[in-house]
Structure formats: C-alpha cells, structure tokens
Amino acid sequence: MKPRSGEYAHLIRMAGLFAIGITAFLLLRWMMVPADFGLLGHYRAGAVQDNMERPVMFAGQAVCVECHTDVAEVRAKGRHAKVSCESCHGALAAHAQDPDGVKPKRPDPRKTCIICHTASISKPTSFPQVVPAEHAPEGSCADCHVVHNPKLS
Amino acid sequence: MNQDRRSFLGSTGTLLVLTASAAIAWEHVLAGTPEEAPNYTATDHWWGMSIDIEKCIGCGTCVRACKTENDVPREDFMFRTWVERYVVDPAEYEHPKVSSPNGGYDGFHEQEVKDPNLKVFFVPKLCNHCAHSPCVQVCPVGATFESQDGVVLVDRKYCLGCRYCVQACPYGCRFIDPRTETVDKCSLCYHRITKGLTTACCETCPTGTRVLADLKNPKDPIHAFLRDHKVQVLKPQMATGSKVFYNGLDGSVR
C-alpha cells in the first residue's frame, strides 16, 4: 500500500517537536529567571538585601552606655573595661528599643561569673581564675566584688 | 554612498543602539537595583575576622550569642560558630585530643585536664568567608555567593537543599536548617556589620579574642594584627583564601 506520508515526514515532524520544546524552554526560562539574577554576580541580587534584613538582637555596648553612664564610668576604671555589657547581660536590643517595657533579668553571678572565671588548665595563665568551691563555697560573687569593676568592694 | 543613505544608516544604527541600551537599562529598573543600608557601600569593605588563640578562655559566650542573634536551632549538631578544645601531648602533636561539647555552648567545665605537661587551648571556629570559596564554586544554582564586600552569604529563598556545598566546605561550617530545609552558616552577622555594628560573637567576646576585621579600612586594627603576630589560617593547603586569621594557631589544629 502506498504510504500517505512522504519519506521525510516523520523526521520533519520530530524536528518540529524538538523546535517547539526548545522554544518552550527558552520562553519558560525568560519568564522564570528572577529579574535581579546576575546583576552583581551569579546570584539573586535581592539575596544581599534579604541577608541584611534580619532582626538585631544584641544592641552593642555603645547603645547601653548612652543611658547607663554611671555603670559605664565604674566599668571604665577596672579590669572589665573592655567587656561588653551584653557578654554578661545577654541580648538587650529589645530593652534598648523599649527600656520601660522590656526589663532584663539581673544575671546570677554564681552562673555568669563562673563561666569565665572557673580555673582551668586550658585557660591562659594570665587570666584571673579561681576554683569556686575553694574561693567562695557559698554566697554570690557580688557579695565581695563590684561586678562592673571587680576589685573587692 | 550617497548622503541620504548614509544618514539613514546612521540614524537607524543610533536608534538600534539606543533601543538596546534602553532595553538593558529598563531591565535593571524593573529588577530594582538592591538597596543597600543607608550609608553603606559594599565595595568600600572587605570583611574578615581575627582570632587570638592566646586570649581565648573557652567561655562559649560567642556560641550562645550567635545562636541568639541568628536564631540557630539549639541542637548540638547545628552551629554557625563553635569552640573546640585541644589537648596536645607535645610528643604527638599530630594526634591531638579534641572535644567540643555542644559546640562549647555551655563552656568546658566538666572537661578537666590535670597534667601540666600537656598543651591545652581553645580554638573558636566559624565560616572562613573564603575569597576562593569551594562552597560557592560547587553550588549548582547560585544560591550561595560571595558578596561584593567579601562575605559568603546564602540565598535561603533560592537554595535547593542539595547539600553539595556542605560536602565541599573543608571547615565543616555549614549545616542544613531543618526548619527551612536550606543550608545555613555564619553570615558574619551581615545584618549587623552593614549597619556599623560588629558581629554578635565579637561584641560579646569578653577577652577580645574575636575581632571583626575590615581589610579595606586602612585604620582597622587587622593590619597591625597581621603585621605583629605569627598569623595562620585553617587548612592553608586548601588555598581557599580564608579570611579568618588566627594568632597562636598550633600545628596540631585541624
């Protein structure tokens, strides 16, 4: 029986399918690639902005000092001069935003001071460290030390 | 060529060039050039960090601060930064005993070592924000990249979660955040440093071990640090262009 289609019909139609496929792909690509992709490098330029937009949890000591000048003065005279407020007091940006609404809890010296000052052979020898059980078996470190300027009070 | 044809060609050419340039410009307008924080120009900075091993007391304040600042899951196998403790027998410095209980989050209290002949010290670790980063190199879609100011960042909206970058990082600083099913890692507190603050870990480090560094700033203390100390980076043989510089890094550190 004589075929209805030409010799090349199937090849042409397959080529046509490929052409449609490739065009559809290019169209999809043009539509779907984020508009800001590739502006700064092989990435979505908006990602830089996304990374900038996280909430800040630690205010930074400069902010604390603005209000708490008295404590800052005491601290400046002693060995804790370079220790930032939030090292011991935790994240306080919320308090800095709303000083009356957000009142941070006073840190427990027995927990906070001990973390840094427990004697350990691993710590540099120049760093002030004590064995808590021998140095002060009970009571708070604040009983004897002014925590912001830790010489004996 | 007569005058009319030349002028026709000239005006057509100009029109084509202008149309093409307008098209490109319009594309940028539509995209919206990313707005930087006010007064922050990325190309003015080249961020890194200096870490002074000789000052580190292993208190873990940096680890706690980072988890708080960056909302990192509190599990003990996901850290943006962590502290390791090395106990080195000087005769066997290639086989140190290393530990990092909960990444150093609670300090190292229960890990007492008594022998004074041993060398013991702490090594805080984080993403090294490599200038030739192998993690950026392998990301198949461009979801992690080095910003113009030298910080290796993750695009959480684009990341597939294929984990190739986690395999490629020689320092083990990446992990998968199960809440977003994308990769997460130290971003050098990008949201802070672009506003003139320092990173959470540097802010809270009580001994000044960790200090943010801007290598493009001629007044930054990093330059004196690099000049006056014997400085090392982690795994220098990998040639990653690491920008976290350690003073006092012992040869046993892995």
Added chain:
Amino acid sequence: MQGVEGFIYPNELELQWSVLIVLYPFITGLVAGAFILASLERVFNVQAVKPTYRLALLTALAFLIVAPLPLQLHLGHPERSVEMYLTPQPNSAMAMFGFVYLWYLMVVLVLEIWLDYRKEIVLTWQKSTGLMKLLYGAMALWSDNISPRALDRDDRIGRALTVIGIPSAFMLHGYVGFIFGSIKANPWWSTPLMPIVFLFSAIVSGIAAVMILYFVTCWFRKVVVDMACVDTIATYLFYAFVVDFSLEMLDLIHRLYESDESFRALDFMVKTRLFTSQIVLQIIVGTIVPLAMLGLTQLVRFREPVRRVIYLVAGCLTMVGIFAMRWNVVIGGQLFSKSFLGYTGYKMEFATREGLLPAILLMILPFVILWVLIRLLPPWGHEEKTAARHA
C-alpha cells in the same frame, strides 16, 4: 552502624547524602553501561550481541526515566530543582545534570529507540484499534512511510546517534564521578581517577544487568539462550571488569604508598566501619569472585549449562559489588570527619523520605517501566531487520 567515635566537627554529626545518593550513580551507571553494550553491535558491528541490542536500549531508557527520582526525593526543595535549568552555575559540576540528562534522554535514547522501532510502530499502528491505535499513531507521529529508502535513512541517522551517544553516555556518568572527584575537602573522593573509575564500573554494571535481563526474559519467553551472545557479553564483561579492578587497585596502592595526612583515618575506617561493605562485599564477593569465575570461563571451555550458571551468578555478584562500590564512595566518604580525628555513623531509617523503603521502591520501579516498554515495543522478532541492515 556505630555512632560517633573520636572528634568530629559539630556540624558533621548527620550525613548529608543518604542511600538515595548511592542509588543515583548506580542507576545512571546502569544506563551508561547498557548503552555501551548496545553500541557494541551498532557501531562496532559485534554481531554476536545483537539479540540484546534492543533490550539494552529499553533497559537504558527504563533506568534513565527513574534516575532523577532519588535526587528529587533527596532535595530540601524539589520544587526549586527547575532552577538548575534557569540559572545553572557554570563552575558547578552538578549544574550540568539537567542538560546532560535531557540531551541523553531526548537526543540519544528516545530518538535512537524511535528510529530503530519505527517500522514496528507503524505496522502496529495500522493493525490496532481504539486507544492503542491512538498511542501508536502518536508514536509514529502519524507518518506511515516505511519505504526501504526511509528506513535506510533512519538507520544511518540512528548509527550517527549511537556514535554521538557513546561520549554522551560518558558525560552522563562521568560527570557524577567528577562531582565527587573534584571535592578537595574530602580526600576519600578527591582524585582525578574518580570519573574514570565511575565510568568503568558503570560499564561493568550495565553489561551485567543486560546479561541478567536477557537470561530472565529468555526464561519468561521459554526461548533458548543464544550462547554465542552471552559468551561474547561475558567476555566484554570480564575485560571491562579487569580494567575497573585495576583502576581501583591503582587508587588504593597510591593511597597506601603516599600515606598522606588523611590515610590513617581512612585506613582505620575501612578496617572497621566499612569492612563489610568494602572488603567483603565490594572487593571479595563483588569483584574477585566474579572476576575469577569469568576468567575461568575464558580459560576452560565448560559445557553450556555450566557456563549459563557461571554467567548468571557472576553477573549478580557483579551488581552487588558495583552497588557496594557506590555505597562505599558516597557513604564512606561521609563517615569520617574532615578533621581526620573521628567518625560518625549513618542512621538509615526505613519509611522516611530518604529511607530504605523509597530506595527499594526506586530500584523496583525501572523493572516495572521496562516491563511496560517491552510490552509496547517488543525487543524480539527483529532479527531479519538487523540482518537486512548488514546485508
């Protein structure tokens, strides 16, 4: 498997790439290997293996269709996988997956199978009714021209496609080897030999798979196995395996000799956590035993029934060995810490997204697809066509 031993970086506790990522190179390896076997007849005119030509192509297609599925199951965001087509990062070996896959699927496999089967498709189209008529008509692209000139042209195009297909198969599986081999952070993976080792083990596994399938389909059809065919296949399997084994031994000897920083940690790992999968399953059961069996058949002329059993057993052991090799590369490469001071363990769960159950189902699926393909496009009964082609 055991838990943590020694020191690992805290983020290294959980493995990143699971059994699904073991499955992916295994599957694409079968695709590449089956295709190489098919090309033996088409390009290199190895007449003896022509009974397996079409079966090999359909096997390759069945496995290729399944290949992206383990990857999709593994991704944290499979809906974003289209990004690999939108913004492939040119430095990343993984980025080329989408394009290499599409190329191989459409241009190499689908086109070649279509051209080779076109006559049967048209004839079936003309003979069938209803839904089947529609299906076969679509497959024929509604062209009914199967004149000798058209078929001859199809044949020449098909041959050209096979020639292109060989380097394409190398790309399809070689890039997977490169994905591992280019990671300088991981000394178990980082070697220039990795793509080549992957490729040769792929060829070995693909040939073994087609040989086993040929035995199985002959048994189902109650047809006598063509011994000249399987003898030839077994010979090619043997020599490919010799090359593969030599390459893997070269890697091992090189590591032992240079004994660099990572060696101690890796050596300890192989002797403990990886002992069963590497020494027992991959090397002894999966390589040395089948190699010895196949080598024996090259030296001693056994009777046909004995040879059949040897080939079948050796083929099955080979598949076990190659799967173990993928396991040892992927899982083994993640068991040790990059600090070289410790190890972690792989907790494979059962019925989770990346657990054992999906892995088993994904390994069964290609055979289901192959069964459908064999029903639609029977690989047998075309001997007179191949004879005519080479007349």
